[in-house]
Amino acid sequence: MDELPSPRLVDAVWRYRTSSLIIVGVAVLLSVLVALIVGEPSRMQARLALKTPDKAGVLGVESGETAFARYANQRALFVTSDKVIAGAMEKLGGSVTQETLRDAVTAEASDTGESLVLQVAAGSPEEASRIMRAVIESYREASRAEVAQRVKALLDTLAEQRKSIEERLADTPEGTRRSANTEAAAQSLSELDKRATELKVAASQIGDGVAFVYDTEPDRTALLRAVARDGVIGFGVGGVIAVAVAWFRADRDRRVGNLAELEALVDEPVLGEIEHVSRDEAAALLWLGAPPSKTYRMVAFGVQQVIDEGVLIVTGESGSGVTTTTIQLASALARSGLNVLLVDGAVRTHGLSTSIGLAAKQPYGNEDDHRKHPGLTDIAMGNVRPQNTMRVVELGDGVTLTVIPAGAYVDGVLERFSVPLLDRAIGEMRAQFDIVLIDAPTPASAPEAGALVRASDAVIVVVRRDADAAGLRRLIEQIRIVGGKVAGYVLTFATRNR
Incomplete structure (x- = not known):
């Protein structure tokens, strides 16, 4: 008997879909709670459009796009300089420390190099707006x-040049040379005055170097975006954890998912698979008068390949469809021309007897009911012979099927069971019929079933899809321990082919 392959992730998650959804839900919830508790700083952005460089050189910028882009980068650095930060802190009344401002404010030149992009992160939209205003005002001041200082330095230089020219002119002696120097000095002084005028006009026009400010509103959806972001992260992390947990559980609890996996798990042949049907369709399969389904006819053909006569036990875990499989196989084999005896060996539950209307409705001891519904319990206790419990059921088209019901059952009946009587009765059944099909519980769930398994010629094990592989191994071992021989398997509740 081989091991089942490792479970697929999709199958594992689907099997444990409820717990997986809980894990993902908890992870998302925790992530959202963390986002709400920790919070998200409110962000605000503003753009400062820079004025075009002046020809007078007040800004100290050479002509050309490269030079102006370099100037824009320098101004971005100036925004976070000690001078601007200190001025902003003063405007805020000292309520924000210098370190906090440095962490909160960032600035960079725009892609085109024509403006500065300022960003502020703070604890609230109002605080972000207040800091932004303080920083912009401090920067402009x-x-x-800075412009005024530069213009003053340039005007002072021009004034010194003017003074120097006037002093040289005063030291020049009277005459032709003085007249020539006077004309040259007048021209130079005129140029200096013109230059000074240009500087003053340029300084007046440039001002703080900012053409205009595009001030946006603070981002008031930061918390919502943080919640959404952390929720997505939680979903991803929870999904990974859920998949890992589901796969680990599925690997520890491997199950038979399809026909190929069952064939890989067992040594004996798999006689066929039965697709999962609706409740109404399943109820119709329990009616002996209905023709057996195509899939059960194929399974019956497979049964005939492994055992063409004798006593055949059909067993499996509760809920796997043992009774339905037994009835359908009996119907199919009878319609194929075999003389078939169908026996309800589940004396505790008598599901087969109930399905065909032969169940004892009163506890054992009621004489009327005993005479009306004798069954396997009466045979095992020596009250009747097998022939006295048999009921012939018409299947139609002249086909008949013989049935032995389970008989009446109360606590204490099983202690009066006689194994030798059962063995002798089964021998009589084997001699009288081509195939004897016994619907029986597993030896572990009903110890009396061990006698039936031991007296049989072969056992067909019904396996429900998603059955526990370890449980199936235990069932096979139980059958072998009580002396039974597994002839094959039938997979039920298989996924329908689309």
Whole structure:
């Protein structure tokens, strides 16, 4: 008997879909709670459009796009300089520390290099807006002061040049040379005055170097986005954990998922698979008068290949469809021309007897019911011979089927069972019929079934899809321990082919 292959992830998750959904749900919930508790800083962005460089050189920028882009990067660095940060802190009244401002404020040149992009992250939208205003005001004041200082330095230089020219002119002696120097000095002084005027005009036009400010509203959806982001992260993490847990559980609890897996697990042949049907269709399969389904006819053909005569036990775990399989096989074999005896060996539950209307409705001891519904319990206790319990059922078209019901059952009846009587009765059944099909519980669930298994010629094990592989191994071992021989398997509740 081989091991089943490792379970597929999809099958594992589907099997444990409820617990997997719970794991994912808990992970998402925890992630959302963390986002709500920790919070998300509110962010605000503003753009400062820079003025075009002046020809007077007040900004100290050479002409050309490259030079101006370099200037924009320098101004972005200036936004977070000590001077601007200190000014912003002062405007905020000292309520925010310098370190906090440095962490909260970022600036960079735009892709085109024509503006500065400022971003502020704070604990609330209002705080972000307040910091942004303080930083912009501080930057503009510092820039204006910087321009004014640069213009003053340039005007001071021009004033010194003017003074130097006037002093040289005063030291020149009277005459032709003085007249020439006077004309040259006048021209130079005129140019200096013109230059000074240009600087003053340029300084007035440039001001703080900012053409305009595009100030956006604070991002008030930051928390919602944080919740959504953390929720997605939680979903991903929870999904990974759920898949891992589901696969680990499925690997520890391997199950028979399809025909190929059953064939890989067992040594004996798999006689066929029965597709899962609706409740109404399943109820119709329990009616002996209905023709057996195509799949059960194929299984019956497979049964005939492994055992063409004798006593055949059909068993399996509760809920696997043992009774339905037994009835359908009996009907199919009878319609194929065999003389078939159908026996209800489940004396505790008598499901087969109930399905065909031969169940004892009163406990054992009621004489009327005993005479009306004698069965396997009466045979095992020596009260009747097998022939006295048999009922012939018409299947139609002249086909008949003989049935022995389970008989009446109460606590204490099994202690009066006689194994030798059962063995002798089964021998009589074997001699009288081509095939004897006995619907029996597993030896572990009903110890009296062990006597039936031991007296049989072969055992057909009905395996439900998703049956526990370890449980199937235990059932096979139980059958072998009591002296039974497994002839084959039938897989029930198989997935329908689309």
